[in-house]
Amino acid sequence: xxxxxxxxxxxxxxxxxxxxxxxxxxxxxxxxxxxxxxxxxxxxxxxxxxxxxxxxxxxxxxxxxxxxxxxxxxxxxxxxxxxxxxxxxxxxxxxxxxxxxxxxxxxxxxxxxxxxxxxxxxxxxxxxxxxxxxxxxxxxxxxxxxxxxxxxxxxxxxxxxxxxxxxxxxxxxxxxxxxxxxxxxxxxxxxxxxxxxxxxxxxxxxxxxxxxxxxxxxxxxxxxxxxxxxxxxxxxxxxxxxxxxxxxxxxxxxxxxxxxxxxxxxxxxxxxxxxxxxxxxxxxxxxxxxxxxxxxxxxxxxxxxxxxxxxxxxxxxxxxxxxxxxxxxxxxxxxxxxxxxxxxxxxxxxxxxxxxxxxxxxxxxxxxxxxxxxxxxxxxxxxxxxxxxxxxxxxxxxxxxxxxxxxxxxxxxxxxxxxxxxxxxxxxxxxxxxxxxx
RNA sequence: UCCGGCUUAGCUCAGUCGGUAGAGCAAGUGGCUGUUAACCACUGGGUCGCUGGUUCGAGUCCAGCAGCCGGAGCCA
Numbered sequence: 001x002x003x004x005x006x007x008x009x010x011x012x013x014x015x016x017x018x019x020x021x022x023x024x025x026x027x028x029x030x031x032x033x034x035x036x037x038x039x040x041x042x043x044x045x046x047x048x049x050x051x052x053x054x055x056x057x058x059x060x061x062x063x064x065x066x067x068x069x070x071x072x073x074x075x076x077x078x079x080x081x082x083x084x085x086x087x088x089x090x091x092x093x094x095x096x097x098x099x100x101x102x103x104x105x106x107x108x109x110x111x112x113x114x115x116x117x118x119x120x121x122x123x124x125x126x127x128x129x130x131x132x133x134x135x136x137x138x139x140x141x142x143x144x145x146x147x148x149x150x151x152x153x154x155x156x157x158x159x160x161x162x163x164x165x166x167x168x169x170x171x172x173x174x175x176x177x178x179x180x181x182x183x184x185x186x187x188x189x190x191x192x193x194x195x196x197x198x199x200x201x202x203x204x205x206x207x208x209x210x211x212x213x214x215x216x217x218x219x220x221x222x223x224x225x226x227x228x229x230x231x232x233x234x235x236x237x238x239x240x241x242x243x244x245x246x247x248x249x250x251x252x253x254x255x256x257x258x259x260x261x262x263x264x265x266x267x268x269x270x271x272x273x274x275x276x277x278x279x280x281x282x283x284x285x286x287x288x289x290x291x292x293x294x295x296x297x298x299x300x301x302x303x304x305x306x307x308x309x310x311x312x313x314x315x316x317x318x319x320x321x322x323x324x325x326x327x328x329x330x331x332x333x334x335x336x337x338x339x340x341x342x343x344x345x346x347x348x349x350x351x352x353x354x355x356x357x358x359x360x361x362x363x364x365x366x367x368x369x370x371x372x373x374x375x376x377x378x379x380x381x382x383x384x385x386x387x388x389x390x391x392x393x394x395x396x397x398x399x400x401x402x403x404x405x406x407x408x409x410x411x412x413x414x415x416x417x418x419x420x421x422x423x424x425x426x427x428x429x430x431x432x433x434x435x436x437x438x
Numbered sequence: 439u440c441c442g443g444c445u446u447a448g449c450u451c452a453g454u455c456g457g458u459a460g461a462g463c464a465a466g467u468g469g470c471u472g473u474u475a476a477c478c479a480c481u482g483g484g485u486c487g488c489u490g491g492u493u494c495g496a497g498u499c500c501a502g503c504a505g506c507c508g509g510a511g512c513c514a
Binding site for chain 1: 439448449450451462463464465469470471472473474475476477505506507508509510511512513514
């Protein structure tokens with residue numbers, strides 16, 4: 001073996017003899033020439049083995065390699081004769097590490113969704129999945145960078161929670177030493193406590209929703225980042241969300257352009273994501289959607305006071321090349337903790353950010369109710385158990401303060417950035433309505 | 439929970455009017471010195487999702503069930 005290098009650094013070793021360690025991705029060849037595509041986790045390199053460059057046994061062994069055989073391959077780095085900027089390895093040695101016991105199930109041809117999901121642990125090795133998950137990593141890193149660089153303190157929210165806050169139908173219940181507990185649906189209430197202690201906080205972790213949803217936008221387990229800021233009003237929340245999304249998109253474009261190209265993503269659509277984003281009042285949004293609805297639409301008529309469906313969100317965002325923010329929804333369709341609009345009691349100071357290209361809601365947030373009496377009335381109005389909110393009410397009892405924040409779903413963000421048809425490919429091991437494994 | 443669609447070889451699919459099972463890929467064998475979802479030839483491979491019904495005869499028609507996919511509601 002020569003010096004082992006990752007395939008991502010091959011351009012720095014032209015004319016040197018190096019070793020790659022990885023797995024056979026694909027093989028083509030003839031009696032006297034083998035083309036071995038070797039995948040090492042960092043990329044894929046074509047290794048060319050001529051019959052006259054190696055001994056007979058090595059050449060024969062290379063011709064029998066099965067897909068996903070693990071191996072060390074040694075050779076001289078050269079420029080690809082036909083492709084500019086692409087390097088390949090003129091193989092001089094091959095060492096097989098692990099021979100597959102059975103044919104690899106994922107072939108270079110097409111497969112169906114169910115088959116691929118059953119083999120998700122192997123599917124991760126494929127080129128496109130590799131690209132998607134590297135974009136996901138870049139999003140996660142950008143999220144942390146943004147908040148860390150803007151004086152936010154990371155406050156981890158608990159995953160076990162004691163009480164049902166937004167109705168038990170969408171909660172996963174579990175046993176907790178003799179009492180029932182639920183997996184968290186949101187860290188927000190805890191972030192409000194954090195904001196009172198640290199001013200600017202965020203949490204980032206898995207979130208669980210037992211929704212009977214099987215659409216392209218839903219997972220049972222997904223990751224959400226939730227910032228919360230003391231003394232921030234609705235306009236401040238929108239400023240923050242806009243600045244944050246621009247930063248994440250820019251960082252992904254900066255660091256993962258090659259992966260977006262593998263996914264054949266239209267990069268100019270992402271480059272258009274610049275401040276300011278349109279801010280549309282709910283009432284105006286309803287009018288725009290009503291106007292944009294095709295006459296043969298099968299959706300129920302949209303009236304002032306109702307929430308938007310997926311189709312409505314797509315119609316609304318269609319006219320824009322960047323995300324739009326819809327603010328001041330009817331309080332009746334929003335959570336109990338949202339502050340009422342002082343200018344119109346029917347409205348809540350909430351905001352949803354809708355991604356372009358039909359990806360729908362990627363951010364939901366707003367200003368929180370800070371008046372104890374109003375909050376108590378809202379808890380009662382929503383039929384929630386007051387005893388569950390003892391500590392939460394304390395935040396209003398001891399130095400109440402205006403504050404707000406939002407939650408962003410990582411998977412929907414990644415699906416949009418990669419322009420994927422479904423969020424299931426944006427998380428390594430998706431948990432869906434009918435899938436708990438692998 | 440509701441609405442619609444799908445289920446045939448390891449995988450992706452075709453299968454006409456109801457007449458007894460097909461292709462490509464994968465696997466195996468052989469050929470080919472620049473291939474790149476390589477190509478060419480040959481070989482093996484089937485409980486047509488399950489149960490029941492109609493019929494001389496069902497992959498095909500009917501009913502029930504199951505699984506999957508998409509959508510609605512709900513949400514990030």
